[in-house]
Amino acid sequence: MSIARVQTFSFSGIDALPVEVQVQIAPGLPLFLIVGLADKAVGESRERVRAALTAMGLALPPKRILVNLAPADLLKEGSHFDLPIALGVLTAMDILPAEEMALFAALGELSLDGRLAPVAGILPAAIAAGARDLGLICPQSQGAEASWAGEIGVLAPPDLLTLINHFKGDAVLASPARGPIETGPNGPDMADIRGMTVARRAAEIAAAGGHNLLMIGPPGGGKSMLAARIPGLLPDLSPREALEVSMIHSVAGMLHEGRLVTRPPFREPHHSASMAAIAGGGNRAKPGEISLAHRGVLFLDEFPEFPRAALEALRQPLESGRTTVARAAAHVTYPARFQLIAAMNPCRCGYLFDPARACGRAPRCGEDYQGKISGPLMDRIDIVIEMSPVTPAELLHAPIGETTALIASRIATARAAQRERYGDAAANNAEAPGDMIELLPDAKGFVEHAAEKLRLSARGFTRILRVARSIADLAGADSVRRADIAEALAYRHRVPGRNPLTQPPIKLVASRDSG
Template identity: 55%
Template sequence: MVARTYTVAFEGVEARIVEVQCAVSAGMPAFSVVGLPDKAVSEARDRVRAALTALSIALPSKRITVNLSPADLPKEGSHFDLPIALALLAAIDIIPREDAEATVALGELSLDGRLVPVIGALPAAMAAAEEERTLLCPKACGPEAAWVEATPVIAAGSLAEVLGHFTGQAPIAPAQPGEVMGARADRDLRDVKGQERAKRALEIAAAGRHHLLMVGTPGSGKSMLAARMPGILPPLSAVEALETSMIHSLSGLLEEGGISRTRPFREPHHTASMAAIVGGGRGAKPGEISLAHNGVLFLDELPEFPRAVLETLRQPIETGEVVVARANAHIRYPCRFLMVAAANPCKCGYLSEPSRSCARVPQCGEDYLGRISGPLMDRVDLRVEVPPVAYADLDLPDAGEASATVAERVAAARSAQAKRFEDHPGVRVNADAEGRLLEDVASPDPEGRDLLAKVAERFGLSARGYHRILRVARTIADLAGSKDVRKPHVAEAVSYRLSVQEGR
């Protein structure tokens, strides 16, 4: 007779239910795992055998076959250890079969029977809730999985505790959710002296989730400004926190099972590979753009990134998701991020300072920023030049507004957008609006429309550039508390669009 329990296999942020079947039959003693397992899953039989031996449980001298169904779905990871052990214990009548069938389990077994934490407990709990089953996981994963209130979560520290729970000798109380981690405001805009135009661009970008490029000499404060972007963004909503945490759960980045309300801030180095940025590699793991979902992706020294890596950002910026294509599957990850990029004006960095620039000026600047392709630059909403900071600004006793003050205006603008788009699923901020919806909410007054027409004709704006100006103008109007988009709002949006003309 076949004993069954359940576990999950991960496809992107989706956890697919896998039925673990175990049959003990007459024949030569053997222990085999079938159903397209990878190396780690195939090795589970040795870990399970050793863990049961540590509990003084001897396997019968029969043929043990474990099937992972559906058999054509690739199975990867060490989290299959616990469900295989659970199905085997049910097959040899040590635990009730009906209890095993009502469970979704995941966890890695050590040789002495301890349960080792694994990634993906949060998506697994979501899948268990949809199946109306109990989730069984390692104790360290319990606080993370318990955030899904729709299913009971049993978190055990060892296989011995699992046995005690299923036999009724020592039931385990359901796990409790981890702590909600609040926002950390350790970097304040008051630390940045001068650069008022760049600070304004930072505020607009935060309010409408518009992509920002800062170009300036080394030491002008570009990285310092970007690092303060999380401090002016509103905390993650409950839905956003769950979306982000599921991706971080798959990457093993959740801290002690707590769900953070702080927006992610990812800053990959310019030597990062394409798989590291967009996702892929072994197991098609999420990349930096997905880890920055609902947060900030900071690309410092943007022209230094490989051209192929930069070009892969074009489609995710537009669609808000990335597809990692493999021969046997297409894995989708969400990646709706706010891109903040920084670049020097040329290779030496001192294009605007004749006394310090190289002999190739101005050609060196055109060649350097020319590494950023026109189509990618067209997707950048705000472009601002960051000049060197004057000593008079550095000596100022008061650097300006604090992050908390700016964050209040950003939160008010975001609140107005949430109310505006409440009847439009999938649209949360102005950057998401498109088509007829964008025309309805961001059409400027006649004077603004005339100005935009002149700019489009004079500078040859693409359709994408035209619409991005409208979105930025709508955000500027929201920051000003204006119901309508007027000429001053359009003029300011245009000024940021043309600050660094087409990246040349």
């Protein structure tokens, strides 16, 4: 009594874990049983497999059919086990050749008529199959996605019958072509913004170094408008980053038409999103917004309106670049190296400092509102700016600002300098170790004195150096100057005994010619 074997995968984060589908057909009462710690979707596969075979004119033998998903102690989730189970049954029935099936892994969901429906995780599964010297069988609509895994054999049939005919030699499945590549900048143009000189400068510095940015201002002050233009300032992802980001989107079922993600993603969840939606989780521990924004921008508008638990869940990923979803059965880790761009009003009504619309509960209104953001989370934000609304006169008469293309070219030059400086140690200034940032002698004394006076934490001190390094990169300077430190400190918004959200920013003056 032989056992048919078909390879497939289960997923833990973006890692594809090998699973062997073992099928045994033995004498006994008619029974179709699936074992191996399968969830409900996998358990229902037997009915989809039975219906698909019936649609092709095949019937299961009146025997005991046992399907084991090995290793048996690994939780199996998802409908992508339909296809490997069906192939295992067909191999055990001697309809498909066991020797050829041993050369492939398979993923796909079966419709009742035998057609193959798309599933999540094709790209990481294809990469894992290539690492094991296997080809991959997947639905036709996802063949382009699987082809990005490299030089592996990919079969992408539209239905189960076409796949059977291919292995029997009655038809030949051509290898699918790779999917398209995203090109061009995302979002509208920076030239649309009139005035807002300080905010534009802060956005350019944040984009140049990948720094976290918080914008504070009344409603209609241009915070969301500016945030929507930041992704267009960022350079394309490197090949390694593009593959990693695409794998996350593949596991989330969001890699449409096999389109490889080469532009930094931009995610803007609503402030009613739950902690699981932001950090990841749910019944199947899916990636959250912070992972979908990996190597891109996470924009949180109405920052204090997000649930407190969701905001606090950002703290660890902002430092480590990853998030771990802990469950009783397993711990799932996703990459989460994102750039946080946040926007908020100074108080609940939004007009804390507007003399024309005086807040009736000031300053308590602002204190209560900003109290929703914890100190440790604020300490992880590199740049804080206060934005004033643009007047109608500025909208009519202010000159047109620099275009996205022009600013992006400066940022690309700064990012190139960072890659040359750090190599594999860091992707940008926001990740750079403090000891790799070179300061001129007068800048060292200035930042030491300022950090002591402003009582900066060790994290805050390092982030000041990182922002100053980005300012220096935009200026083409080899070392960080005193003026770069002064500008970075002005963005830091930290003074002892002072509420950073309810008082005007400090003014630190240093000559741009210093150093």
